Amino acid sequence: MTVATIPEYDHSNVAMVGEHAVVVGGSMAGLVAARVLADAFERVTVIERDAFPDEPRPRRGVPQGNHVHALLEAGRDTLEDLFPGYSDDLVSAGAMDIDLSTDFNFYDEGDFVASGSHHVSMYCATRPLIEYVTWRRLAAIDGVALRDECHLTEYLMDDTGTTVVGVTVRDETGTTEEVEADLVVDCTGRTSSTPEWLADHGYRRPPRDEVEIDLVYSTILVERPPTDMRAFHVMPCPPRARSTVTLPIEDDRWVVTLSGLHGDHPPADLDGMLEFAKSLPVDAVARIIEDHEIVSDGVEQYPFPANLRRRYWELERFPDGLVVLGDTIASFNPIYGQGMSVAALEGLQLHHALAAGGRDDLAVRFFNRVESVVDNAWNVSVGSDFRFEETTGPKPPGTDILNRYLSRMTRKAHDDGTLADAYSRVVTMEEPPTSLLRPSIVWRVVKPSLTT
Ligand SMILES: Cc1cc2nc3c(=O)[nH]c(=O)nc-3n(C[C@H](O)[C@H](O)[C@H](O)COP(=O)(O)OP(=O)(O)OC[C@H]3O[C@@H](n4cnc5c(N)ncnc54)[C@H](O)[C@@H]3O)c2cc1C
Incomplete structure (x- = not known):
């Protein structure tokens, strides 16, 4: 629900x-x-x-x-x-x-998803x-x-x-x-x-x-120009186990969290964090770290072994x-x-x-x-998480078929704001995952296109 x-x-x-x-x-x-x-x-x-x-x-x-x-x-x-x-x-x-449809840059399956028309505020803070x-x-x-x-x-x-x-x-x-x-x-x-x-x-x-994912978070706080509201969520996507969530927060800062699954963990030092950020498919987060002052004392780490x-x-x-x-x-x-x-x-x-x-x-x-x-x-x-074959534990029935559908949907959502909206409402828990199986959505996902 x-x-x-x-x-x-x-x-x-x-x-x-x-x-x-x-x-x-x-x-x-x-x-x-x-x-x-x-x-x-x-x-x-x-x-x-x-x-x-x-x-x-x-x-x-x-x-x-x-x-x-x-x-x-x-x-x-x-x-x-x-x-x-x-x-x-x-x-x-x-x-x-921030406006989820414009300030929030969501990257998955090889590109950013399109901006949706659905204005949703997202309140970002520590x-x-x-x-x-x-x-x-x-x-x-x-x-x-x-x-x-x-x-x-x-x-x-x-x-x-x-x-x-x-x-x-x-x-x-x-x-x-x-x-x-x-x-x-x-x-x-x-x-x-x-x-x-x-x-x-x-x-x-x-x-x-228990579904084991062997995840580690590394986090720093970075100075942010007051009008720069950019947020980034780069999803892990096999074979890349690395990802980031970077959000603008109070006191003119970004919180930059880098994470890695299945042993590909972000380091606990600033130079290592920068190198890790540079290895992501989106260079904006590495540039945020490089171009602005780091305001946290060091790097905070958190291991998260399993759902x-x-x-x-x-x-x-x-x-x-x-x-x-x-x-x-x-x-x-x-x-x-x-x-x-x-x-x-x-x-x-x-x-x-x-x-x-x-x-x-x-x-x-x-x-x-x-x-x-x-x-x-x-x-x-x-x-x-079961997109990665290293993930172990009880797999919900139908996961592989659903993942293939969602993968295609995400790739379509690179250019389709309606699909981006539908997906965003599920991710933000406004709508149940079954809403992605409505005929109007399924048609947009499965209809042939020149690029998929
Ligand atoms: C790295 C990380 C990042 C996360 N990011 C997000 C996110 O982006 N968005 C999101 O919605 N959620 C996120 N979460 C999850 C979120 O932190 C928790 O789901 C949320 O805090 C609710 O947890 P809780 O209150 O059930 O338990 P907890 O936050 O773990 O709190 C348990 C509380 O119980 C107290 N306590 C424990 N034992 C005793 C005792 N014996 N006597 C008295 N007090 C006790 C502790 O001191 C603590 O205050 C994240 C979690 C992790 C690990």
Whole structure:
């Protein structure tokens, strides 16, 4: 499901269903979950192990925050519904509002795709700024509190062993405390300990899929002339495993992230970064690095070994009083920029699951709603990763046929703005991948042309 296929947020559909909800993890998924829960619980407490910064700054618990983060339209649109005026807040805080159809240069299958007629704003900022603006909006809601420098150590169970009734936390002084809650939402990310905890308490672990890609990101910040809004996304395309996402961000800078799959990794030094950028089929990014001052201290690196999906919706039994959301369920090859938007759409599904029945069987209703959100994003990223024969793991059925179709479509989109629009709406999670199989689109892809 995408933003076009999930009903809109409507707070009037949700009744108060409990006194206290706890969200563990104060990153993007946790902030969205807490926003939705604030409609249904008198109090919501966000528990975060990091000290929460009082200005936009990278933090230890979100190491990916040093790297490029694109906020796709599905995520922006959902955040706008949850926090009216959110996009303006981002821009006031310094984010760049670029036009996806003109400023964003998307290169795949040997050329740039054509400019579409579909004007879509894309708000470009550092990840710490996006999180900071979201946190500021959440903190302004009555009943929401943050306990930072506070670590989840254990869920609390009732005597029957079927219901989570709170959490045990440890603060920065080492003191532990039990915090009661009617609902606990695990948003601790990819390294969540919920699967092991379930196994230790007589439940099944969620089935797990891993698709290995051996990806590494290297990132620098570069000075940017204030009026230069150019953004570049060069996709990896076999046999070239190298790519870049380069975006204009706040404070007159570009964030330049270079990445490489399957061992062809970008180096961690500036000279090596420049050489790597020069090897890309688009010379603009190397020129950005060469012609402008580097303003970051050094090169930040981040390894991302595999796409990871935990199929919680397949569990027959799951404790009451507990839900998991965000990267805890699935994390995707970041070059497709989906994670924050998937978290936002999952938050929207949590809202609808609460509206449909309150706390009773909430996890079952939520996981059923979340499956297609996760699977859409999974099929886009994993499907594309399987263009490389070195990619290993469970391949979604039909991937090879779909990849041949998408390859032809992308080549046609070099000259066809309608196809470029259609593709862009799928990549930004506004429309489901099946929208690319509408007869009007299929005809444009398969009709013979002089060049394909
Ligand atoms: C290199 C990279 C680039 C990315 N680029 C993009 C992009 O362009 N666009 C996009 O939308 N997404 C991107 N993503 C994905 C995005 O960062 C995540 O999907 C998004 O942050 C949502 O994650 P989350 O909140 O579920 O988990 P996380 O961001 O991992 O946050 C987990 C939080 O839980 C806290 N925590 C963990 N354990 C405990 C504990 N025991 N007690 C208390 N707190 C705890 C952590 O400190 C942290 O704050 C990227 C990811 C990576 C790795």
